Each structure stands twice: as structure tokens, then as C-alpha cells.
Amino acid sequence: MQFDPVLISPRQQAMTQAGFWRHQTINHFMAQALQNCPEHVAVVAHRSDVAEPVRLTYRLLDQKVDRITRGLTSLGVGHSDVVSWQLPNWWEFIALALACARIGAVANPIMPIFRQRELKFMLDFGESKVFIVPKSYKGFDYEAMANGMRGDLPFLQHLVVLNGEGDNSFETLLLGDDTPAFTGTGLTADDVVLLMYTSGTTGEPKGVMHSSNTLFANLHAFIETYGLTQKDVILGASPMAHLTGFGYLAMIPLILNATTVLQDIWEPRQALELIREEHITFSMASSPFVADLCAAAEAGGPVSDQFANFCCAGAPIPPVLIERARKVLGLAVSSAWGMTECGAVTITEPHRTNQKSGTTDGRPVAGIELKVVGVDGDSLPVGETGKLYARGSSMFAGYLKRPHLNATDAEGWFDTGDLAFLDAEGYVRINGRSKDIIIRGGENIPVLEIENLLYKHPAVAMVAIVGYPDARLGERACAFVTVKPGHSFSMEEMGRYLSENQVTRQYHPERLELMEDLPKTPSGKLQKFKLRDNAKAFGTTA
Template sequence: MSSNFIEAMTAAAARAPGAALAVASDRLPCTTTLGDVVAAGRRMGTRMTAAGVGRGDIVACMLANWREWLVVAVASAQAGGVMLPVVTIYGAKELGFILRQSGAKWLFTPDRFRNVDYAQVVADCGDLPALERHIAIGPDFAALEAHGPIADPVPVDANDLALLVYTSGTTADPKGVMHSARGFLAELETMRAMRVGGDDDAVISPWPPGHVAGALSMYRFLCQGTPLILMDQWDATLAAQLIDRHKVTSSSGTPFHLSGMLAAADTHGYDLTSLRQYLVGAAPVPPSLIKRCQAQRLAVYHCYGSSEHPTVTSGVLDDPLDKQLHTEGRAIAGSEMRFVDDDGHDVAPGEDGEICTRGPELFLGYLDPVLNEAAFLPGGWYRTGDIGRLDEGGYLLITDRKKDIIIRGGENISSKEVEAVLLAHPAVLDAAVVAAKDERMGEVVRACVVLAPGGSLTLDEVRDHFFSSGIAKQKTPERLSIFDELPRNASGKVLKHQLRETG
């Protein structure tokens, strides 16, 4: 296995230069090859080095699922930099925090995408003392990747920080999750060993590349040459059409993605028989959906992981149906799990406990070192914040969530971050945010508020308030409940389990 990203990318391009990339996009459609992408990225990286980007410098990339994202990833590796993918839906609040905390030196964005003017978003971020260049897709980007010399890559160590991913969690601000090339490449090797296909394997991914799942699909193409089909925004009908056209063999997503795709195929007559496996993150999959997939010989199974530890457990093709329906699979090769109580002591086998993990894919730690103290137990065990146990067959069962987050369509949303925006509204005296079940998205944000004396509040007013705050749109509450007072314990902590029961 290659020791760093640029070695893996150049080796893959030499081995499979014609590996196909297809991007279905109204904005930047293209069909190209791995050889083209790696060469363009190495030319760009050579120019970045000449412009002063050096080993360990942060290169932020706020691009969608486009060829250009892949070019920037190669360029960052060529220059010895650290790739920082940022989801395109973030507003100035999130982007400004990420750029300031990371000290990003360069930033790549669209000029406009989904009616967003990214120059204005960056301007609204305020002071960004470390940022030297903001490159929008257009002539400046084209000049960086234009034909020219390619220098030797800047040497880096496999254990250096190579990829920085920001994730929403229990803190109000996004958390910077640090990965080495060695750890991320180990994850890719695990994915290679688990895949069903062989030389005909082809992948379609609905995940934005600012998330670890989307980044994995992009790096799988770059470092292994697995053909990749991309969409820059989710469209179930287009996904079904692309699977039919490109004979896609594997994909991943949420039940929302899978059910929509199957329905679109039925409606429009698309052939999905090439699709052999579909990996679903830790979200309930209706038994009717699993059985429907089985009828067309599509294996659907769960996996469990996070931005910090991308894959801990996974199902496999020959798992019994009840394990596919009700568990997250078993530990993958190299991954370890233990289950602890609130004091960090192991619980008895078969009892529920907080899931702690170790393995070669585990992250290096958080960029903010203050967060690491609570995140790890002695021995390098990562505290996931999820509660679960192993069944008698060694399959993982997730039974509760210790983390105060909402998972909307696969997107983690910090309750504290949403609560802080709610409390800034003049009509709100007290607020708490919980997950509300939703058939389409799995969970949505439910705001539980106590009004200030004489105050009033509607859901439309909440939406207007969140829009003006600059926060990402998906974090806006979709349910609103008004309370005379929030239930609290003797120490003043809001009893969120009681709030969930009222919704």
C-alpha cells in the first residue's frame, strides 16, 4: 500500500489511466479519466508550490461533486498541503469559523452555485488573517491546471495530517477531525476488500464531498481507480438513470436515497439490475424496503462509523436477513470495540454501554486539542457517544444516542448550535432542540421554546430568523412547540427525553 496520498494517486493513474469519471451536473458536466484528473492536479500543485503553498498548509475546498474537487485534492497532495473539504451549503457563520480555526491558506469555491454568490459568502465571513487566495471556478482555476511542467511532489510523512474534515457534533461550532494519509488509505483498503465487484466495479455516491462518506468515494477513485459517477445535488430519478446508463454496481446512502431511487426506477422504467450492493449508514431501514431489494437481488446492509472513525462495523452480503434488518453488522478487520459506563469502565457482556473504538482508520484527534480530553479513554479508545451492545453473534446493536445531535438525511446537526440561534430571537426566553421523527428525512429539527412575556412566534418567523443568521439551511427547525416551561432536573439540565415524548 502507498504511504501517502500523492503516491497512491500517481500509482493508480499509472495502473488505470483510463478509469472513468462521469459528472452529471447542470453547472459543470463532464466525462473524463483518472489520468486526466491526476495530471491536471499535479500541474496545479506544482504552481501552488511556486506560489508559496508548503508542507502542512491548509487548502480549503468548498466545491460540489465535480471534477474540479478531485483536481484540488490531487493538487493539495502534490504541494504537501492538507485537504480541507467544506460542504457547499455552509453559510458565512460556519465557513468563517472553519477558515479561521484551520488557518486555511487557499480557498477554492464556485463562483455561483444554487443561487449562492460565494464571493459574497466569503466577504461576509469577516476577517480571515491566514487566507491568502480565494480562487473561484473560472479563468483563475483554469490557469492553475493548464498544461505546463510537473515537479516532484513535496515529500510528506504518511502519519502527517493530510485531510481535515469538519463535522457537526455536540459542540455549537463544527469540530475539525484530523486524518493522516495512512489512516485514510487503510480505510480505502478495507473498502476494496469488502466490495462485491471486480474489474467491473463502478460507484455512484449521493454524499457531498465535504462529508467523510463523500470524500471516501472521491479518494477511492483517485487512489484506487474505481470508476465514479457523480451528481452535484441529489435527484432520485437522475440517480436511477445513471445507474442504468453506467451499469453501476455499488452505492451508499440513507433509506431516503434508496427508496426514492427505487420508486423512480419503477416510474420511469430504468434498469437497476447492475446494482449489487447498497450500504446504509446507522439509520433504521424499513423491513419492506429490505425485502423489496432482496426481490431484485440487491444486497442492502448497514455499516456503523463516523467522521472520526469512518467504518467500524459493516454487514456483508451473506448476512441473515434479520441481521441486515436489525444490526450494524460486525467489526471490520482491524477495528476493535468495547462498551463502557459513564465512568469509562467496561460493562458486562451483552449489556448496553457507550461504544468505544480503535483501529487503523481512527482519526489523529481534533484540531482543537481541548476536545480530545473528553473524546478518548486511556489506550487510544475513541468515545463515540453512541450506546449499544453486541448480540450473541457479535453483531452490533445501536440502542441509544448519548450525543446531542440530530441526523437529518444523513447530516449531523448540533442541537447546541441551533439552540444558540433560537435564543438570539427576541421572542424566545428559553429553548431546547430535539430530533423529531420524519418519514422522508429520518429526523428533522424540532424547536421547543418558552416565549418571553408578551412574545409570539410562528414557524415562518423562525425560518426568517435562521435565514438572516447565515446558518446552513438544513439546520432550520421544521417543527415548533411552545411550552410554558421546559422540563429540567434538579441541577437545571433540560430533560430532552421528556421533550421527545411530547412530540
């Protein structure tokens, strides 16, 4: 694979001189830990199907990473090769990311919720050389699914099964003792280190490329905003195959030489127990996680006075939830906004949570600029809504094989696709999206893709999917459908059809409304805003 990170070189000199690009990779921070604190606990991995957690000091983690590095090399993985994995929050996830960095390979974590439809595209488009899956997770047979796709993936050379029973098991291929020593050169800070797919509106995901410089610029700014140190213990419950989990719950603890505690299946009562037992101080996830923790504590779950800060991203946080978390958990919940393309670039500082988190999505961290522009392209004054643009140190390296979609002008301004306004202090509020997506529990639902698929159903004449408010998940999806004469369509049929077409359950609309016609302009353009207004009646608020 030949990567073309076209957005790197125009920023290299300025970002380096400003100190935002430090030209360090994760290999630097692992070496630092081995020198300064080899017996400090790096990872505590709690698995739902295993009684005791796996505890790895930095020394033990390094030994695991060394073996995986040699194992991947023996499979032919070299510099710039893509290694994909579809794993939960297990220690092997972190070890794989570190092993890829040692080789100079490109890490491509994929959410466990995805099935054949999404996976075939991602693995083929990224030309993945190795694909690693669990034998099973949450009762689903990933090995059988992956084997069924092999014929459609010409670039894939190896399927590796974690907890597998055959010769292609993770334990045999990547943790074996007989693999040769690694002698490669690793990666530079401007090499593509991470490929992560983001849900789009064009019917296909876009492959976001990050270098160590672009990724770590934001992580360092994040660390400074929260004052995180090696003494912090971070809860990793949000999926690490999202940038939130990968960057802030996996990489930040390693940068700090601190500890991350992994939870593979979200269970709020257990999370409270882990927070108390493991002395957790910080976490980051979407607002449903906070609501669940509050409910579990109100139901008698333990509360820890060490759990001080929670960064909430993915959707606006209801002010009532911020106050509830403060009263029930003693927790400061900070709002944040970001994208896979740029990380969490706006944050409400912990000491401003009461004043700002309920009404804004934070303000830019060091190295990031924002502007809001009107239809004429001019910057808008405070309080006026327009298109949100961002530029700076943590902006991505470009979209894989699609530089024409990078949406970045000659001055480095990236069109986020969001509508927003700025207040007098520079805090931003996202109050609309020009991209047609729904954010359900922090997960972007690619509306256009699901609509296009439903249009192919023999009973569907027209379809429009919009979001409606939900107290826990932020949004749910409602499909407004008109049916062809002589046909019928139901919620059950919609679910069956989407499942038959291998659409992950998280993308299925939770509600179906059958209509005689959908609202349109005189020119025939669909008026989704009217459907959104109708759908508000279905919602719940905290």
C-alpha cells in the same frame, strides 16, 4: 500551520506490524494507474448545468492534477498548508484532493450548504491559505459570499473562483499553462492529509485530522468486506465533502484504479439512468437516497441488474426499506456505522443484509475493536446498552488545536459519544446518543449551537430541540419553545431569525411547538426525553 497528530505515534508500530498501516498515500495508487491502466476511465462527472459529462481517463486526470498542483504551488501553497474548498461533486473536487497530496498540503473540503457563520470559523480556525468556491451553485452566489468574508479571515491569502470571470478564476490560477514545474517532496503516510470538520455539541465544529494511514486503513478493510475491484463502477452522489463521499466515493475508486461516476445534484430518476448507462455496481449514502431510488423505480424509472450493493450509513435503516430495495431494485442494502473520526468501522456484510441490516449497524471491520461499558467503566454483557468505545487502525489523528477533546484514553479507546449494545455475533446496534445531535438525512445537526442562538432571540424564554422520526430523512428537528411575556414567536420568525444569523437551512428546525413550560427535574434539569416522547407523534415511518 503546525499540526500535532498526537494519536499517531502510539499506534504506529502495532498497526504497521499488523499490516493495517501500509504506509501508502494516494500518490502511490495514481502512479500505479498511470503504469498499469492509463486509459481506464477514472472519473465521469455529470453536472446539472452542463449537457455532456466530463470523462477523464487516469492519464487525463493526472494531467489536470499536475496543472492544479503547479498552480497551487505558484500561490505559495506548500507542505502542511491548508487548502479549503466548498465544491459540489465535480471532477475538480477529486483533482484538488490529489493535488494537495502531491504537495503535501492538507485538504479541507467543506460542505456547500455552509454559509458565513460556519465558514468564518472553519477557515480561520484551520488557517486556510487558499479557499476555492464555485461562482454559483444551485442559484447561490458563492463568490459574493466569500468576498464578503475576506476581511474576517487574516490567514486567507487567495480566493479562487471556479467558473469565475476575473483574474482569480480557477481556470486562470490553477489550470494555466505558465505555472512552473512542481519540485516538492509530497507527503508521508503519517502526515495530516485531510482536515474535516464535524458537527459537535460545544457550539463549534471540531477539526478532525486524518493521515493517509488512518484513512486508508478503513478504506482497505471496506474494500475487502465488499470484494470491490477495478471492475466496479461507483456512483458518487452523496456529498464528497463528507467523509462518506470523500473516502468511499472518491478515494476508494482511485485506490482500486476503478471508475467513479459523479452526480452533483441529487435527482433519483437521473441517478437510475446513470446507474444503467454507466454500468454502476456500488454506492454508499444515507437511507433517504435508497428510499428515493425505490420510489423513482416504482414510478417507472429504469432498473439495472448490475447495481448490486449499497452501503447505508448515517442513521438506522428501516427493515421495510431493505426489503423494498431488494424487491424493487434487486439491491442488497448493508447497514454501517461510523464517524468522521474513524470512518465506517462497522458494516453488515452483503450476504448478511437480510438477517442483520434491519436490526444492527454491522460489526467491526478488520483493524477495529469495540466495547460497550456501563457507568462503572466495566464491559457489559451481550444485549445490554452502555457507552460505545472504539479503537484501532482507522481512528483519527486527533482534533486540530484541541488535543484535550480527543476523548481517547491511554489504551487507545475512543469515546464515541453513542449508546449501543452488542449481540452474540459481535454486531452493534446504536440505540441512543449521549452527544446531543440530530441526524437528518445523514447530516449531523449541532443542536446546542442552534439552541444557544435561539436563546438570544428577544422573544424566547426557553428552547429545547429534539428529533422526531421521518420515513425519508431518518429524523427531523422540532423546537419546543416557551415565549417571554408580552412577546410572540412563530415558525416564520424562527426561520427569518436563523437565516439572518447565517445558519444553513439544513439546520433549521422543521417544526415549532410553543409551550407554557418545558419539563424539568426537581433540580431544574431539562427532561429532553419527555420532549422526544412528545415529538414521536409528529413523525412518519416507512
